Amino acid sequence: MSYVSPKELAGRIVSSGESKVFMSTRDTLIRAYMAGAILALAAAFAVTIGAKTGEPLIGAVLFPVGFCMLYLLGFDLLTGVFTLVPLAWLDRRPGVTFGAMMRNWGLVFVGNLAGALTTAVMMAIYFTYGFSVEPDAVGQAISAIGEGRTLGYADHGAAGMLTLFVRGVMCNWMVSTGVVGAMMSDSLPGKVIAMWMPIMVFFYLGFEHSVVNMFLFPSGLMLGGDFTVVDYLIWNEIPTVLGNLVGGLTFVGLVIYATHHRTGSERARPEPIPRTDSTVSNEV
Template sequence: MDYLSPADFTRKMVDAGETKIFMGTRDVLIRAIMAGAVLAVAVCFAVTAAVQTGIPMVGALIFPVGFAILNLMGFDLVTGVFALVPLALLDRRRGCHFGGLLRNWALVFVGNLIGSVMVAIMIGVTLTHAFSAAPNDVGQAFAHAAEARSVGFKEAGFAGLIEVFVRGMLCNWFVCLGVVGAMLSSSVAGKVIAMWMPIAMFFGLVFEHAVVNMYLFPLGLLMGGNFTVGDWWLWNEIPVVLGNLVGGLLFTGLALYMTHGRTSPTRNPAG
């Protein structure tokens, strides 16, 4: 059958986490840079569709194309490794240790940031006639969105930090379900369908994704958004990263591993 059982795909999750810990620095960075770049283009694709149609949900429905592409190509988002890599340690795989986990997370984070900012600059060129004219409607949409998701949370103070943290948790719960979705099937069609559903949900509900925001905020600044780099990191990126870590690891990685990777023994019937 095309569909893998929960026990089977949970083993694949642990195997993937182990592989990522031992992956060479060059490969980790290349895959992370390309993941950030592909996701950034997908964000632009989705926002462009939303602006053109005036229906934000259209953007949510087509955004998963980028996530599907980067996963099929074997690229890595830090949001995904947040859930997968710790499982190799929890499963006590030989040679897997906390230092290797932190190394992988750091390299993927840096690579995602490089790829996202690189594409933000290139997309900025296309939205402003190489920065010789004012941003078009799509560019202005990015500026307004970046302001709302940084200064908007700042104006709410501590409550804003709590909100953005929870939005980050909710986001990576479903993003990591998308990562696992790529392991549910042995066919391309099955993988894409399983990835598409949770990713469309997170984007449509405007939850906060660390790598999406690595693209949104640099582009928003280039498009004239009225916020600072400090606003971006303090009132969005840092709490979002922490929320993504907690949500992805707790609600997806650990939840699936603890019930399917370490299944409790079945009670024997009396007699």
């Protein structure tokens, strides 16, 4: 599968983060918009499968098709730039400043949100025949997700907030592994395999992904979910964004950067023991 060594992979990751900082505003927004829209459609696809088959595992196995499509097309998710761009800043690439990094994150966030909302509106129309009938079984499932993953956390107070944050951390640990997985191979099958596995893990375990949630929760509100925009922001989106940032950067980006890009000096090797004639005789 034309495997890329970890050392070369680390260099690719840093260079990728650098390139995203210098991308034009127009291109950044377009690519983020399409990423949010495609990932949202994949989420709707996975929830539909789970609702109609009664088996969430099947939805989790097939959900990564959207993630693979958007990264193969060169689009960007907030969870991905959380991991890639800071490494270019830490590597002191010329022109990669803290302000430039924050600009990139802000643009990608806006683009992802706009794309996810577009899909949310279209799917709500699809589920309700243009809001003329009650949501079907899939629409009701999405509505229930919105309630359970906002008010459900709120019911547990601080413990719920901690759980939400940790799920956000673990989500982008897996998702960012998929992001860098796309760079582990120069072949199409190799890229897809490396991306598919961690994304399937994140979705089946119910971790919290900020961009997927930009679709699920607005959809839930449009489909009659019993929670508010404030509930969504406080008891899901904001803690999830923070958890995604910590998870992707800590468990993927910084680890690879520290051990494969800024590799520590090797320990001194012991001097070889000289071979003598008696040693050779004893071996014989």
